[in-house]
Every structure is written in structure tokens, then in C-alpha cells.
Amino acid sequence: MIHVIFNRPGGTLKIFQDDGSLWATIDAGGDAWGNYGVSDDATPPSPPYGHACWLPQGHYVLGPPETLAPPIASEGPAQIPVLDISTATMEELLQAGKASASPTGYVIGGIHLPAGQLARYGNRRGLLLHGGGSNLAKLKPPQDPLANDQALCRTFGCTRLHNGDLNDLVAFLRPLLNGNTVIFSAVGDPKPLPL
Numbered sequence: 001m002i003h004v005i006f007n008r009p010g011g012t013l014k015i016f017q018d019d020g021s022l023w024a025t026i027d028a029g030g031d032a033w034g035n036y037g038v039s040d041d042a043t044p045p046s047p048p049y050g051h052a053c054w055l056p057q058g059h060y061v062l063g064p065p066e067t068l069a070p071p072i073a074s075e076g077p078a079q080i081p082v083l084d085i086s087t088a089t090m091e092e093l094l095q096a097g098k099a100s101a102s103p104t105g106y107v108i109g110g111i112h113l114p115a116g117q118l119a120r121y122g123n124r125r126g127l128l129l130h131g132g133g134s135n136l137a138k139l140k141p142p143q144d145p146l147a148n149d150q151a152l153c154r155t156f157g158c159t160r161l162h163n164g165d166l167n168d169l170v171a172f173l174r175p176l177l178n179g180n181t182v183i184f185s186a187v188g189d190p191k192p193l194p195l
Contacts, residue, residue: 001098002173002182003109004062006030006159008054008190011152013161015169016109018180023172026165028129029152030054030190040156048189049121052156055186056117059099059108061085062129062182065170073145076131076163078170082184084116089181111185124157129184131163135195153195159186 003016008030015023034045034052049056063081071077093099093108100107105114118124133153136143143151148164161169173182 001093001096002176002180004182004184005109005111006184006186007188008186009188011191013159015172018176024165024168026169027152027162029154029160029193030186031154031193032157032190033154034156036154046122049117051122051124054190055082055127055157055159056114056121057186057188058114058116059085059106059111060116060118060184060186061089062173062184064177065173067170071146071163072132073134073137074132075128076133076146076150076161076166078130078166080129080166080170080173082116082118082127082129082159084118085183090115093181093183108183108185111187113185113187127157127159129159129161129166129169130155131161131166133160139195152193154193 005014012025013028014025017023032054035047039045039052043051045052047053060082063083065078065080067078133145133150135153136145149162152160
């Protein structure tokens with residue numbers, strides 16, 4: 001099991017390898033436009049965790065990364081899907097001793113959270129780890145949303161990484177996905193981002 005822990009108040013992702021050792025700590029943003037009353041479509045936002053808002057706190061799994069060729073301003077060079085944990089996957093983690101159940105959730109890597117809650121909050125889909133930031137091009141002076149160390153800015157519920165860190169994370173995860181579950185634990189509410 002690979003464990004990616006997103007300390008949202010601190011704005012960091014810690015990535016732990018199967019043996020429990022720390023692979024990397026990287027900056028990340030989880031602030032969302034919906035929590036400020038802005039939606040990406042005609043559906044009104046539904047704070048705190050509904051449409052266009054923060055990803056609900058919980059344990060999730062990460063799906064296979066998709067490289068975007070060419071990269072796009074809003075997403076950067078790649079996307080990694082964030083998905084609810086299936087009952088079968090949670091049962092495998094429990095049987096392997098990599099998770100334990102409690103009345104209010106699960107403990108994975110010493111972190112107590114509910115299992116992913118995308119279905120609970122309007123069956124949310126399309127939540128990702130990605131880079132980019134199309135709003136950066138609107139700044140004065142404009143910033144390049146495809147730069148390796150671009151500024152982190154709000155999304156509509158996704159987790160934004162620096163493009164260079166995203167490329168490194170994709171390269172790290174790709175060879176490990178066959179036979180490994182990648183747990184993504186979103187802890188706390190995100191720290192505010194300026195845009």
C-alpha cells in the first residue's frame with residue numbers, strides 16, 4: 001500500500017512507500033471556488049463539501065495517472081483521479097492489517113477518517129490531483145500556469161500540485177500501481193488560497 005496524506009491546513013502532501021518510509025513531502029492546495037460562492041457551471045455551489053467545493057475529509061484511493069499531451073493551463077501536465085474506496089478494497093486493507101475499523105470510520109496509517117465521501121455529497125465525480133491554474137494567466141503580470149513551480153490556486157474541488165512535483169509523483173506511482181493500492185487521505189479543511 002502506498003499512502004498519500006494531504007495535510008490540508010498545512011498545505012502539504014506526504015507520500016509514504018509500501019514499507020512505511022517517506023518518499024517525499026510536497027506542497028499542495030485544496031481550496032475551492034465553491035466555498036466562496038463561485039461555480040464552474042450553472043449548478044450553484046454547495047458548501048462545504050458539495051458541488052464545486054472542497055473534497056470531503058476522508059480516505060480515498062488514487063486511480064491511474066493520465067498524462068496530458070500537450071499539457072493544458074487548467075490541469076497542467078497530468079491528472080490523477082481521486083475515488084471513493086470500494087467495499088472490496090477496504091476489506092482487503094482490513095484483512096491485510098493495513099486498516100482498522102471504528103464506529104465512525106477507519107484508521108489507515110494512524111489517521112482516523114471516514115471512508116471517502118464522494119457519493120455522500122451528491123455523487124461527486126471528476127475530482128483529481130492535477131497541476132496548472134488557468135487563473136494565473138489573468139494576473140498582472142501574468143504567470144505561466146505550466147511552469148514547474150507555478151503558484152497554487154483554487155480549483156473546483158480538486159487538489160492542485162506544482163507541475164514539477166506532479167510529474168515526479170506520476171513517475172513514482174506509475175510502476176507501483178500494479179498490485180498496490182494507493183490510499184489518499186484528505187485531513188482537515190484546506191488553508192485559504194489567494195485565487
